[in-house]
Amino acid sequence: MxxxxxxxxxxxxxxxxxxxxxxxxxxxxxxxxxxxxxxxxxxxxxxxxxxxxxxxxxxxxxxxxxxxxxxxxxxxxxxxxxxxxxxxxxxxxxxxxxxxxxxxxxxxxxxxxxxxxxxxxxxxQSKTARKAVSQLALEKELKETQSEFLSTLGEVEAFRELMDEYPDLKPNIVVDHRDAYDRSARLIGRVRALEKSLHRLGGT
Known part of the structure; x- marks a missing residue:
């Protein structure tokens, strides 16, 4: 810049x-x-x-x-x-x-x-204004990440149910199930990080 x-x-x-x-x-x-x-x-x-x-x-x-x-x-x-x-x-x-x-x-x-x-x-007064904008942006990102996490969690559960119902299908989708599980773990980590960041921002 x-x-x-x-x-x-x-x-x-x-x-x-x-x-x-x-x-x-x-x-x-x-x-x-x-x-x-x-x-x-x-x-x-x-x-x-x-x-x-x-x-x-x-x-x-x-x-x-x-x-x-x-x-x-x-x-x-x-x-x-x-x-x-x-x-x-x-x-x-x-x-x-x-x-x-x-x-x-x-x-x-x-x-x-x-x-x-x-x-x-x-x-x-720009510092206060920037803080408010940062908080708005973080809240928006948190909502989007929470939504993505819930969607991925649903995918994990769906793969697990499919493997239980159709054992023959398990070898073909076990990798997809693991990938979805890994994504959900990363997303919940990001959700927690965003929540902590918002808490810190609100306390400053």
């Missing part, structure tokens, strides 16, 4: 973490943002610009990557794993505030001073 981590709005950060397969387009991000936060259709063009400007900063910081395949429309972007540990300040200006300044800009000197002061105060 290059330079100081950029200031970013927490809403956009959360949407990036939720991006399917860690990929998105500016339009898809805009549509999700507009739907979730009730942005009227007449403001969608401005919202797209707002999001694009912030994605450019994340690209410069090495936290988002532009797809190699160039498209005239719906260019693909990829969220890089390093974004979770980047130490971003998540108190960036909201679209509503940005749009208000766009529609009715204040005198340049006053506006600049106000925004700078706000950003400095916001970054002072």
């Amino acid at each position: 290059s330079g100081t981590p950029p200031l970013i709005e927490e809403r956009i950060f959360e949407l990036l973490l939720e991006a399917e397969d860690a990929q998105f387009t500016i339009r898809s991000l805009r549509d999700q943002y507009a739907q979730r936060y009730g942005i009227a259709a007449k403001h969608h063009a401005d919202l797209r610009r707002f999001i694009y400007e912030r994605i450019k900063k994340l690209i410069t910081a090495g936290l988002v990557e532009k797809g190699r395949e160039k498209r005239k429309r719906d260019q693909l972007y990829f969220v890089l794993p390093s974004i979770r540990e980047a130490g971003l300040c998540l108190e960036g200006e909201s679209f509503e505030s940005w749009h208000q300044r766009l529609v009715a800009p204040a005198p340049r000197e006053t506006a600049s001073t106000t925004v700078t002061s706000k950003e400095e105060g916001s970054c002072a």
